[in-house]
Amino acid sequence: MTTRKMRTPTFPRLPKGPNGGIQLMLIQNVEHLGKAGDVVEVKPGHANNYLLPEGLAIVATDHHKRMVDKHRAKLAEIEKQRLASLRQLADQLSKQSINVEANANDEGHLYGSVGATEIVSALKANGFTITSEQVRLEGVLKELGLYTVKIQLHQEVGTELKVWVVPTAAN
Template sequence: MKLILTQQVSGLGEPGDVIDVRNGYGRNYLVPRGFAIRWTRGAEKEIESIKKARSAREIATVEHAKEVAEQLKAVRVRLRTRTGSGGRLFGAVTAADIAEAVRAAGGPDLDRRRIEIGNPIKTVGDHRVSVRLHTEVTATIDINVSEA
């Protein structure tokens, strides 16, 4: 099945890339979640607009990615959320929550899709997440989740 990626998917490619995957993976996972659209001649014309949008918000060079990584090291991120008994959260901390907390702490604007949370954050305390800034640069953010 031939698809055009609309978002970055680890191991497959960047937005605007034309990929060939198995039918079930494309039909049941990539297309319903909005990660890709079916390839057609009409959709082929959309590739340029997808790539232009990507380049506008993307960190273009390795040097710029390293600068952003240094900015992230200097930022102290505190996230206050509702908790229940025993320090358990109501729900989990999402990538969008983390991106907003970094912005509020004075850090750079991050695309929530680039934030990778290893294990779901469901407890109060210190946690570490990684951010894919560039294909060659990954930064880590230490997050302190506390009770609101």
């Protein structure tokens, strides 16, 4: 019986940076890494497991660098408009006060807790669309009352929102 040697599939090599990491160009802003159009150097695992599959970055070739340089002014204008709309949304959110209903005992302690998902659904009912990652809670809310919750829409745009945790209406 002869043994056959299995060939492992070969994938194209990603370009190494000067520090031994993988050089990628960001397509979108990535928190704690860079802005769209930046060439960054990351560890191979971060590139292969997160940035490339999620479509947040591409391989930094000379062609891509030239294209970004050519369109940098257009990208800056788009980002400026996006920031302006986020600032407007932050201004509207700061004027809002939302109610979140929760089951509570007579002393005002909640049987469960109120977290970011409940706040996001209450905002959605009022016509605002944000993600639960944008809600910055110190911890879950476990008592009835008024809370000030931080909302981080962008690295540069944040606001505060008044959240009333009220008891569920008895039927």
